Amino acid sequence: MTGTSGHNLRPTRAAQDEQMNTNSPDPSSRERLDDEAAAQLAAILNTVVDAIITIDASGIIQMANPAVERLFGFTAEELIGRNVNVLMPSPDRELHDQYVRNYLKTGTPRIIGVGRDVLGQRKDGSTFPARLAVSELRVGDSLWFTGIIHDITDLKAAEEEVRLERDFANSLIQTAHAMILVLNTDGTIARFNPYMEELTGYALSEVKGQDWFETFIRESDRDELRKLLAAAAQGKVVHNNINPIVIKGGRERVIAWSARRLQDRSGHITGVLAIGTDVTQLKEAEMRALRSERLAAIGQMVTGLAHESRNALQRIRSCIELLELDLSEDPNLMSLLDRAGKALDELHRLYEEVRSYAAPLQLGVRTCDIHELCRETWAALADLHEEKGVQLCTECAASVSQARCDPERLQQVLRNIFENALAVSPDKSAIEVRCEDCVIDDRPGISLQIRDHGPGLTGQQLDRVFEPFFTTKSKGTGLGMAIAKRLIDAHAGTLSMTNADGGGARVEIRLPR
Amino acid sequence: MLSTQQMKVAVADDEPEIREFLRRMLAHLGCEVVVSAANGHELVQHGLALRPQLVVTDVRMPELSGVDAVRQLGQSVPLFAILVTGHLAEVGPPDDLSDYLVALLEKPIRRRDLEPVLVQAHRMVREFDLLHSQAKSLVEARGHRRVVERAKKVVAERGLAPHEEAFTWLRTSAETRQTTVARFAESLLIESR
Numbered sequence: 001m002t003g004t005s006g007h008n009l010r011p012t013r014a015a016q017d018e019q020m021n022t023n024s025p026d027p028s029s030r031e032r033l034d035d036e037a038a039a040q041l042a043a044i045l046n047t048v049v050d051a052i053i054t055i056d057a058s059g060i061i062q063m064a065n066p067a068v069e070r071l072f073g074f075t076a077e078e079l080i081g082r083n084v085n086v087l088m089p090s091p092d093r094e095l096h097d098q099y100v101r102n103y104l105k106t107g108t109p110r111i112i113g114v115g116r117d118v119l120g121q122r123k124d125g126s127t128f129p130a131r132l133a134v135s136e137l138r139v140g141d142s143l144w145f146t147g148i149i150h151d152i153t154d155l156k157a158a159e160e161e162v163r164l165e166r167d168f169a170n171s172l173i174q175t176a177h178a179m180i181l182v183l184n185t186d187g188t189i190a191r192f193n194p195y196m197e198e199l200t201g202y203a204l205s206e207v208k209g210q211d212w213f214e215t216f217i218r219e220s221d222r223d224e225l226r227k228l229l230a231a232a233a234q235g236k237v238v239h240n241n242i243n244p245i246v247i248k249g250g251r252e253r254v255i256a257w258s259a260r261r262l263q264d265r266s267g268h269i270t271g272v273l274a275i276g277t278d279v280t281q282l283k284e285a286e287m288r289a290l291r292s293e294r295l296a297a298i299g300q301m302v303t304g305l306a307h308e309s310r311n312a313l314q315r316i317r318s319c320i321e322l323l324e325l326d327l328s329e330d331p332n333l334m335s336l337l338d339r340a341g342k343a344l345d346e347l348h349r350l351y352e353e354v355r356s357y358a359a360p361l362q363l364g365v366r367t368c369d370i371h372e373l374c375r376e377t378w379a380a381l382a383d384l385h386e387e388k389g390v391q392l393c394t395e396c397a398a399s400v401s402q403a404r405c406d407p408e409r410l411q412q413v414l415r416n417i418f419e420n421a422l423a424v425s426p427d428k429s430a431i432e433v434r435c436e437d438c439v440i441d442d443r444p445g446i447s448l449q450i451r452d453h454g455p456g457l458t459g460q461q462l463d464r465v466f467e468p469f470f471t472t473k474s475k476g477t478g479l480g481m482a483i484a485k486r487l488i489d490a491h492a493g494t495l496s497m498t499n500a501d502g503g504g505a506r507v508e509i510r511l512p513r
Numbered sequence: 514m515l516s517t518q519q520m521k522v523a524v525a526d527d528e529p530e531i532r533e534f535l536r537r538m539l540a541h542l543g544c545e546v547v548v549s550a551a552n553g554h555e556l557v558q559h560g561l562a563l564r565p566q567l568v569v570t571d572v573r574m575p576e577l578s579g580v581d582a583v584r585q586l587g588q589s590v591p592l593f594a595i596l597v598t599g600h601l602a603e604v605g606p607p608d609d610l611s612d613y614l615v616a617l618l619e620k621p622i623r624r625r626d627l628e629p630v631l632v633q634a635h636r637m638v639r640e641f642d643l644l645h646s647q648a649k650s651l652v653e654a655r656g657h658r659r660v661v662e663r664a665k666k667v668v669a670e671r672g673l674a675p676h677e678e679a680f681t682w683l684r685t686s687a688e689t690r691q692t693t694v695a696r697f698a699e700s701l702l703i704e705s706r
Binding site: 307310311313314315316317318319321322324325348 | 528530531533534535537538541599620621622623624
């Protein structure tokens with residue numbers, strides 16, 4: 001229809017057939033064919049949805065189809081003879097003549113045969129987005145142009161909607177406090193969101209393309225989870241699958257995952273989208289609650305046990321003492337009795353330790369000098385530290401070194417901490433104590449930090465150090481730090497442990513003033 | 514070891530091994546153990562008959578507790594008591610036994626816990642013997658003892674004698690003035706007000 005062959009429009013099949021059926025070209029029948037072809041063409045032009053306009057080389061509209069009225073508000077009659085730029089908003093309106101002249105001069109098509117999105121202007125001045133297709137045609141000696149204008153308002157609106165949705169989705173992904181991870185079907189990392197970067201400690205660029213399981217999953221879990229990925233890629237919907245991941249530094253977080261597969265437009269499976277929430281704290285709280293129930297039960301039982309054992313301990317003690325009376329002449333036997341007595345002392349101390357962990361606490365709180373308590377506690381441990389030549393270095397940067405506490409209990413805590421520190425300190429090293437001001441729950445407090453130069457603790461040990469019955473030593477109940485934490489908690493303070501810069505472990509006690 | 518003047522002691526505990534231990538240990542430390550009771554009733558019964566000067570008893574015993582037994586016995590027998598308990602933190606000394614109480618010991622008791630306490634008990638028994646002999650009744654003697662204890666403090670405070678020798682000082686001062694220790698102590702207190 002828009003060929004450059006001018007007015008030579010091919011007749012319809014029916015007309016062709018008729019022509020062939022006649023033996024000779026008959027002028028009246030040829031006229032009739034032309035008329036029919038023209039009528040069909042007119043019908044097409046009248047009924048197409050898009051606006052079709054032809055202009056001459058000066059830009060003057062020669063023909064406009066009825067659809068033009070629907071799109072632009074002008075009737076065909078109103079437009080014929082006017083410059084086509086009346087249908088364009090500025091700046092195109094002012095420049096159109098120039099565009100045409102440029103083409104005529106250079107022959108370089110800008111829009112002809114290419115098609116472009118433009119703005120059309122209606123009679124009432126409003127504009128709408130349109131796709132414009134232009135082609136040339138020869139009419140006699142003149143060059144005319146045909147433009148087909150397709151209203152793309154709806155298309156644009158749909159595109160805009162899609163763009164808004166995509167922006168929204170991106171914002172969600174960027175800002176959500178949920179882990180959003182896309183894995184390729186082979187298990188390598190395609191992408192993940194900033195929240196996940198934050199949580200794992202890895203930038204996407206560091207691990208993109210690496211195998212997810214090798215990088216983030218414990219060895220023991222890998223097989224099972226690979227199978228799960230494969231199932232998800234097959235179409236299985238994964239919901240609330242909980243597994244730990246290993247983040248930078250070796251610590252673990254427990255994540256609850258939901259996953260489904262991703263497909264492209266042709267239905268090809270491109271990967272798996274997984275959304276995860278960090279349930280580490282939830283799990284820890286559950287475990288703590290469980291553990292605390294169990295401990296409460298054990299505590300009650302053991303307290304009862306310790307209570308009942310007192311008499312037995314007393315009886316053993318009495319017998320040993322009486323034997324000592326009778327056997328005082330025999331040094332060998334006395335030595336055996338001495339050892340029995342010491343073992344009994346240890347047993348007694350173990351019971352006392354468990355009792356002090358499990359029994360209800362009653363604190364006798366008063367204002368004490370923390371610095372002084374440290375020195376007293378250290379002095380009481382002279383046997384331990386003199387032998388190794390370990391020194392205590394104290395530094396007090398606090399405004400005052402007073403705090404409210406139960407001095408005996410705090411000494412118990414300090415003794416535990418010092419004993420642990422001494423156990424790992426190399427000979428002739430130092431244990432550094434520093435106190436300074438701090439804030440606890442918006443109130444003034446004092447922070448006491450005790451640091452050793454031992455090997456420090458692993459990530460796993462740091463996580464478990466306050467757990468009752470957890471110990472890195474071969475002897476001991478493992479209750480020391482658990483008791484210490486219990487005592488400090490009872491003071492409304494905090495007790496924490498980290499590795500110090502430059503090696504060794506650091507314990508921090510914070511107490512309210 | 515204590516002086517040759519042996520103290521008469523009663524022991525009471527519902528555990529036979531502990532009774533045995535106390536009996537033998539106290540004997541070894543120079544006491545004469547006259548009563549070995551398994552509960553409060555026995556303590557009172559035998560105690561009334563044999564009149565011990567010192568009672569070493571468990572606080573909690575079946576039927577009649579050590580504390581109640583000491584209260585009962587102390588009405589008529591001039592005695593002092595060492596109380597033994599399993600829970601020092603929870604059980605403080607009963608207020609009304611302050612006249613009798615030498616010490617409150619926590620289980621398990623060891624020889625080294627007993628020795629210093631016995632020394633103190635022995636001194637208290639000797640002092641009270643003198644006061645009792647100078648008083649008309651046991652009750653009066655106990656009252657006199659309270660006065661004398663206060664006077665001892667004043668003597669020490671005024672530097673007249675160290676606390677351990679304060680009683681001796683009061684006794685010799687009273688003898689010089691041919692009066693009883695209690696009366697002298699009383700006058701000292703009046704004077705120092």
